Amino acid sequence: MAMGRYFKNLNFSIGLALSTMVVVMALVSLFWTPYSPNTMDAHHRIEAPSLAHPLGTDQYGRDQLSRVMVGAVNSIIVGLMTVAIGMGAGIVLGLTSAWGGRLADEAIMRFSDLLFGFPAVLSAILITAVMGPSAVNAMLAIGIFYIPVFARLTRASALTIKGLDYISAARAAGQEEVAIIRRHVLPNILSPLIIQATVQFAVAILAEAGLSYLGLGTQPPHPSWGRMLNEAQTFMELAPWMAVFPGMAIAWTVLGFNLLGDGLRDILDPRLR
């Protein structure tokens, strides 16, 4: 049946398996972690992986596995929030650009050129300089950078649909433009947007990790994979495992969502294969 088509796709199946594991780990961490992620233990500082601490401990004796688990929640929230900001604003701007006439189109496209000039790290630097470093500000910075990505995609998809017969028919039947967009355009441009959202979700996790590494994202003591790598670098000679597991968690999650996005693209839009 329909779902069988999805699972026959290797990218989709592997991607779904990898990302589900991360989501399950994040959900479990909301109720249970082997140790409290922020509790320091002076007797077990910088311990190599063992049965008691499968991923070892950090310089404060905190259990790395517990911190990696809680870090997953942080990454998923960042992914969801940034895509929500980018997609929400991007769809509105993209549709306005496609439907609002030449002036609106030109203005919105130049605005998106402007936003493209500010990669997430640059926006984060500006936002942090004004509002200080925090996870919310990092999400805002990444989300703002996503707006033109979704705006351009929405505009391009909407423009291909705009001239089709069923839109003219809806207009001839007396439907308002807003109703046409809501009922006929939006549902038909959702596939590329969902595919893009999956990919941007993964990119957001990478971007947030980078910002947290720089100290511009999630603030200590709250665990974040990027921040953990920053702390690990100081103890690289003494405890190389500290620099390995958080990075693996990032790569695992990003790989999962990237494959999921690729799989969805193959299934929903075979022309792009």
Place this chain on the structure above:
Amino acid sequence: MTAYLMKKGISLTAVLFLVSLTVFSVLFVLPGDPAQIILGINASPETLAALRARLGLDQPFWVQYGGWIGSLLKGTGGHSITYDTAVFDLISSRLAVTGPLALMAMAIAVALALPLGIFAARHQNRPGDAAVMAGTQVGLAVPEFWLGILLMLLFSVHWGVFTAGGFPGWGEDFRGSLKALFLPALALGLIRAAILTRLTRSSMLEVLREDYVRTARAKGLKERTVVYGHALKNALIPVLTIFGLQMGQLLAGAIIIENVFTLPGLGRLVFQAIGQRDLPVVREVVLFMAAAVVIVNFLVDLSYAAVDPRIRLDGQ
């Protein structure tokens, strides 16, 4: 052609104006008084007021913005509070690190991506193709700063082949400087290579299915001539677009990687300037980076015609 260039030029100027206005406006609302930062907390109100007047900080927004743009156009720019020197001088000295770093990263990316992408396309759906594609998927998932840390762990900590960060300076030690940039450039370049390889492959696949490629083969041309002489040039157009878009990502990556390897580049400069509340430095470096991204995208637009004669700049 001229009309097209004029239109593009006006559009570029408008975007650059908006970029400068955005950067200035965002930092204009920054809490904290630059005069207080320069003079310290013990400065008297009179001294503070005098310095504010000298720096033009008591002027309205548009006067300050106009003054700033004027100074940029005259080539003088702002003055760093921390380094007590012209920001332009700071940018040019730090660019001597970030520029070669970005170029080396791009060179590594292109040197890997083109042959791998072409190889994968020519061996589509065979084990070689699958291996390259799996490798690129992993490359896309790995954060460049983590790759940098792992490379440092392996080559510096474990094998001691490279130093774990720092930069001796081109004048002092040219070879040492090149060596200091190699690992960070490799970390940046490998990630870019993953993206460009995938794109080169898909672009080549599309072009290799074209009629003219079949004709070239039918004429009895060698496969090498068909691929490199006929197909590659046309397959490069989408690669070029992404190459331009990658410039922004590369600069963003450089900010992080310079911090991983403690390289005295633009990224590290702007990052430290935030902590020091050195407003003129933050403002001009961010403007420089954003403008670089916008200008590179503009140049990519213009270069389409050079790569593909079917695309005419006058839009015919």
